[in-house]
Amino acid sequence: MLGEGWITVPIKVLLVDDHQLIRDGLRKFISLAPEKAVVAGEVASGREAVAAAVNLQPDVVLLDINLPDQDGVATLQRLRQVLPQVKVIILTVYDDEAHVLEAVKAGANGYLLKDISPDELVAALEQAAAGQTPMPPRITGKVVRELRRVSQENTHIPLTPREIEVLRLVAQGKSNKAIAETLFVSEKTVKTHLTNIFRKLEARDRTEAAVWAIKASII
The missing domain is CATH 3.40.50.2300 (Response regulator)
Incomplete structure (x- = not known):
């Protein structure tokens, strides 16, 4: 593994x-x-x-x-x-x-x-x-x-605009490589953004971060 x-x-x-x-x-x-x-x-x-x-x-x-x-x-x-x-x-x-x-x-x-x-x-x-x-x-x-039905309140978004872009692509199921190609950045940069996103959202992985994105209605 x-x-x-x-x-x-x-x-x-x-x-x-x-x-x-x-x-x-x-x-x-x-x-x-x-x-x-x-x-x-x-x-x-x-x-x-x-x-x-x-x-x-x-x-x-x-x-x-x-x-x-x-x-x-x-x-x-x-x-x-x-x-x-x-x-x-x-x-x-x-x-x-x-x-x-x-x-x-x-x-x-x-x-x-x-x-x-x-x-x-x-x-x-x-x-x-x-x-x-x-x-x-x-x-x-x-x-x-x-x-969206169970989360009616507007969730505070503690992320930067670029981090939100990355999170939207994560929620769409895209890989780090695909995100890097879409945003014209390196995979290392994508990984750095993901590390910051996981820390800010207290998410353990991409799935939890994607669920947060859906609840926050940013996708």
Whole structure:
């Protein structure tokens, strides 16, 4: 596992789902692109997920919401405590606002539905590993609508105009390289802006910063 903006190749993935059939399907999907991602391990419960993640140090965890011992959100919160750098993508059948928002607030790095194609899954793994936030457009729309609904007050914006520009691009899921190209600056400059943004917003990662941007209605 490497820092923000770096990707290990192939990406190490931990599968967490209590249905063997689902895990077999995900493993098969990922095996179609062995140069990009590999399954480092698979488990069927939340507690097993935390132990396996600590042991295997995956780059990305694919996590179901419904687990037999504790729900996926509780597992996600525990993973955030013990392995804050690991990327966690929720993979589920639920596309309602309540589930999506709960996962995002808990620190999910992405939210995917189980009707995803093999190519889309591998692309999402690459995006998450690179610090982006993979979500289908209809899920992104739900997040934006719900966060704006529950946050009616105008949030104070403690950022400079340039930092706001960077944050808007982060919330759009752009990588550091893409942001640098858009703003005609170096990637080092982008990383400096992100460090300042995370510090000012007390955000742990790009996902939390993007959620703040949505709540502040700056995107």
